[in-house]
Amino acid sequence: MRVLWVCNIMLPAYAIAHNMPYSSREGWLSGCLNRMSEGKKGDEAIELGICFPADGPISTSREVLDGITYYGFREDLAHPEVYDGTVENRFHVILDDFKPDIVHIFGTEFPHTLAVIRAFGRPERVLLGIQGVCGAIASEYMANIPEEVQASTTFRDRLKEDSLKQQQEKFKIRAEYERESIMLTGNITGRTAFDKKETSAINPEAKYFEMNETMRPCFYMGKWSEKKAEPHSIFLSQGDYPLKGFHFMLQAMPALLEKYPDAHLYVGGNNIIGKGKSRYPYFLRASAYGKYIKSLIGKNKLKKKVTMLGILDEQAMKEQYLKSSVFVCPSIVENSPNSLGEAMLLGVPVVAARTGGIPSMLNENKDGLLFEKGDYKDLADKILQIWDEPVIAAVYGDNSSSHARITHNPDTNYKRLLEIYNEIIKE
Numbered sequence: 001m002r003v004l005w006v007c008n009i010m011l012p013a014y015a016i017a018h019n020m021p022y023s024s025r026e027g028w029l030s031g032c033l034n035r036m037s038e039g040k041k042g043d044e045a046i047e048l049g050i051c052f053p054a055d056g057p058i059s060t061s062r063e064v065l066d067g068i069t070y071y072g073f074r075e076d077l078a079h080p081e082v083y084d085g086t087v088e089n090r091f092h093v094i095l096d097d098f099k100p101d102i103v104h105i106f107g108t109e110f111p112h113t114l115a116v117i118r119a120f121g122r123p124e125r126v127l128l129g130i131q132g133v134c135g136a137i138a139s140e141y142m143a144n145i146p147e148e149v150q151a152s153t154t155f156r157d158r159l160k161e162d163s164l165k166q167q168q169e170k171f172k173i174r175a176e177y178e179r180e181s182i183m184l185t186g187n188i189t190g191r192t193a194f195d196k197k198e199t200s201a202i203n204p205e206a207k208y209f210e211m212n213e214t215m216r217p218c219f220y221m222g223k224w225s226e227k228k229a230e231p232h233s234i235f236l237s238q239g240d241y242p243l244k245g246f247h248f249m250l251q252a253m254p255a256l257l258e259k260y261p262d263a264h265l266y267v268g269g270n271n272i273i274g275k276g277k278s279r280y281p282y283f284l285r286a287s288a289y290g291k292y293i294k295s296l297i298g299k300n301k302l303k304k305k306v307t308m309l310g311i312l313d314e315q316a317m318k319e320q321y322l323k324s325s326v327f328v329c330p331s332i333v334e335n336s337p338n339s340l341g342e343a344m345l346l347g348v349p350v351v352a353a354r355t356g357g358i359p360s361m362l363n364e365n366k367d368g369l370l371f372e373k374g375d376y377k378d379l380a381d382k383i384l385q386i387w388d389e390p391v392i393a394a395v396y397g398d399n400s401s402s403h404a405r406i407t408h409n410p411d412t413n414y415k416r417l418l419e420i421y422n423e424i425i426k427e
Contacts, residue, residue: 001425004049004100006116008107011050014063014070029106031214035414037066046421049098051091053077053112060090062097069098075112081170083111083177091119100125102424107131108178123186127209127424130190133198134178136333136356138171143242143332144374145292152288164288167241182206187424191336192357209420214410215341216314224322224347224397226390232260234383235324235348237317237339238269242289245330245353245374250296252380253305260387264305266320271308273297321348326386326393332373334358341408344368347401349393351382361407367400 012030015022036048047069054061054072061072073090076082091112095103103120104127105113117126142150142164150164157163182188182202189211190196196208234256239246249265256263272290274282286294297306312320321327327343329352334340336357343350344361350368352358364370369385371378386393406412 001045001102001421002047002049002098002100003102003104003421004051004094004098006051006103006105006112008053008110010052010054013068014050014052014065017065031217031410032414032417033068035214035410037068046418049094049100051094051116053110062094071098073112075110077110080110081173083114085115087112087115088119091116095120102127102421104421105129105181108134108181109174111174111177114177114181114184117181117184123184124427125424126185127187127189127420128181128185129211130188130195130199130335132335133195133333133356134171135175136194136198136335137243138168138175140333141168141171141243143245143247145242145247145289149288149292152291154286154288154291155283156285157288162287164242187420189420192360194357194360195335209423211416211420212407212409212413213336213338213341214413215338215345215408218314218318219342219345220405220408220410222318222322222346223401224349226325226394228322229325230264230323231325232256232263232387233324233326234263234265235320235327236265236267236330237327237337239267239293240270240272240289243332245332246293247296248330248374248376248379249328250293250300250302250306251376252383253302254300255377255380256383257305259384264307265302266307266309266324268309268312268317268320271310274308317342318346321346324348326351326383328379328383329353329358330379331355336361341404344400344404345408347397349386349397350400351379351386353379362400363403366396367403368396 007029009023011033012022013033036046049069051071051073053075058072059074063070071094073087075087102125103116105116106129108130109132120126153163179202182199185206187207188199189209190199191212236246236249238244253265272287273294297303321343327348327350329337329340331353332355334356340352340361350362352362352370353373354370355373362368369382371382
């Protein structure tokens with residue numbers, strides 16, 4: 001069986017072999033690749049090819065490493081709302097060379113998904129993995145921020161043509177590519193009742209396979225302990241655009257500080273309010289959302305209560321989970337956020353929005369607490385419940401860890417992947 005993966009990033013295995021920088025933001029792909037490589041030593045007869053976006057000579061390269069054939073293709077990842085038809089030409093070359101039995105695409109966020117589906121022309125042999133759902137993101141993008149903020153633009157927004165309204169419009173365009181991709185696909189993998197409902201509404205004829213993801217290896221080791229955590233510390237894995245709900249957390253902070261004056265918020269990801277690694281002053285690179293976040297921090301007197309951590313590698317992320325007293329996922333919409341899965345694996349007490357696919361990941365009042373999306377008062381109440389009842393919070397952590405180790409079990413998920421491949425081939 002010849003399977004061609006179409007990925008959103010250059011996988012670390014290829015980058016490391018060429019001494020190149022790489023991203024580990026989709027580290028579960030590496031975990032899956034490792035299992036696939038181990039399988040080649042056994043009796044699973046799978047020949048694997050991997051495509052990824054790249055610049056320069058790599059974008060037209062073909063290389064075999066450790067029995068896996070790697071192909072590059074050129075795509076403007078900075079403008080994923082722009083469809084470049086020449087990418088289809090590159091995929092024709094790749095498909096003619098590799099001759100896959102199955103094309104497995106990870107995610108619908110970028111135009112290359114539609115390009116490879118069009119080039120392949122065999123929907124019954126396409127397996128489309130759903131990560132986020134662009135259509136839902138487009139409709140929920142503003143996440144209840146004030147209309148004057150939605151309409152505002154900064155110097156940076158005008159220069160980059162990237163105001164909040166333009167960002168939302170770009171997601172609407174991406175949602176159209178996503179919709180066509182789903183309509184042209186014969187097989188879909190998902191993990192939640194939410195993504196099943198969303199994709200079935202677009203293409204009820206596609207066969208839906210449930211398959212969970214395997215997380216990055218380091219999150220299967222270690223266990224959260226209240227004694228080692230910083231009291232009343234909150235961790236958000238990112239907050240650089242409205243969808244992630246950073247503003248809800250800032251609106252909840254005054255109620256938390258009233259009861260627990262030592263409460264502190266730590267936020268990972270791009271720093272949209274601080275100096276960052278830039279030679280330009282903040283007023284030149286501030287986004288409208290960044291300015292809104294700064295205004296909330298000032299209004300609620302939170303300057304000394306919020307720490308922006310910047311982009312963290314996987315080990316730093318793990319350390320931050322373990323030292324936090326609660327992990328919060330305040331997004332207005334999510335499908336199956338890996339940050340939630342990672343926190344659950346480690347047994348960190350969790351408070352998350354009741355939205356999208358999150359209820360499929362976490363058993364409410366058993367693995368953690370859910371709050372009504374967009375309701376910062378309910379968010380504050382749920383965090384206070386975690387802090388007021390530390391023994392119960394620890395039980396939530398134990399339960400969520402046990403649950404996540406089933407959901408994200410590498411052996412189970414790898415076997416499921418092989419089952420799906422074999423069923424597609426059989427049919």
